[in-house]
Amino acid sequence: MNYKAINLDEKFGLFTEQWQPKVIAEMNDYQFKVVKLQGDFIWHDHKDTDETFIVIEGTLRIDFLDGAVSIGPGEMFVVPKGVEHKPYAEHEVRLMLIEPRGLRNTGDEGGERTAANDVWI
Amino acid sequence: MNYKAINLDEKFGLFTEQWQPKVIAEMNDYQFKVVKLQGDFIWHDHKDTDETFIVIEGTLRIDFLDGAVSIGPGEMFVVPKGVEHKPYAEHEVRLMLIEPRGLRNTGDEGGERTAANDVWI
Numbered sequence: 001m002n003y004k005a006i007n008l009d010e011k012f013g014l015f016t017e018q019w020q021p022k023v024i025a026e027m028n029d030y031q032f033k034v035v036k037l038q039g040d041f042i043w044h045d046h047k048d049t050d051e052t053f054i055v056i057e058g059t060l061r062i063d064f065l066d067g068a069v070s071i072g073p074g075e076m077f078v079v080p081k082g083v084e085h086k087p088y089a090e091h092e093v094r095l096m097l098i099e100p101r102g103l104r105n106t107g108d109e110g111g112e113r114t115a116a117n118d119v120w121i
Numbered sequence: 122m123n124y125k126a127i128n129l130d131e132k133f134g135l136f137t138e139q140w141q142p143k144v145i146a147e148m149n150d151y152q153f154k155v156v157k158l159q160g161d162f163i164w165h166d167h168k169d170t171d172e173t174f175i176v177i178e179g180t181l182r183i184d185f186l187d188g189a190v191s192i193g194p195g196e197m198f199v200v201p202k203g204v205e206h207k208p209y210a211e212h213e214v215r216l217m218l219i220e221p222r223g224l225r226n227t228g229d230e231g232g233e234r235t236a237a238n239d240v241w242i
Contacts, residue, residue: 001185005190005191005196005197005198006196007195027219028171028221050148050149051148055126062124064124067122067123069125069126075128076153078146078147
């Protein structure tokens, strides 16, 4: 059989739009997604699951009600379930998300930042 | 509260031993582990779960019964559950594993490559 590794830079080279996560792999009922972000996301939480952010390029800030974390290239952070957070990036950031299949990116908040699910690249 | 990103290079700088995965983060019932490998692992599979390999530095080869995949820096691969595989690295490779908490690295095979679980760094 022909096995092939998934190259993150190659995946990021396939699209330019921001805020639209693309699935690149699955592990059991979890999905790995790549996304480009710039600017402000909305405040939201995920009641039933943690969510993992791995920064590939650029810097992501995640604001919490009682603080913030800055995540640079080669760094990761797991937002615990139920914790309200708001991602923000001054300049475009490339990151990989890991979360359960079917999770809505905006939690229960909805709104214009809500992205389509299960879009593969 | 004081939030801090997890820096992978910093974690790799904290140990030198090979074949001993260290937990750096958890997402629900999954763990993120960093490990340094060189040489041959054993043939094994995981009956109940997929397993994710993300290469940070170096090159990892995973042999399958009917092929092989080469995974370089910035690349990842998910080994499906039940698929027999054997990791191999000619030179030391630094990688991150993502797998359910409590999974035995050698599957049902055991042996000297079996590592302690739940060692945090």
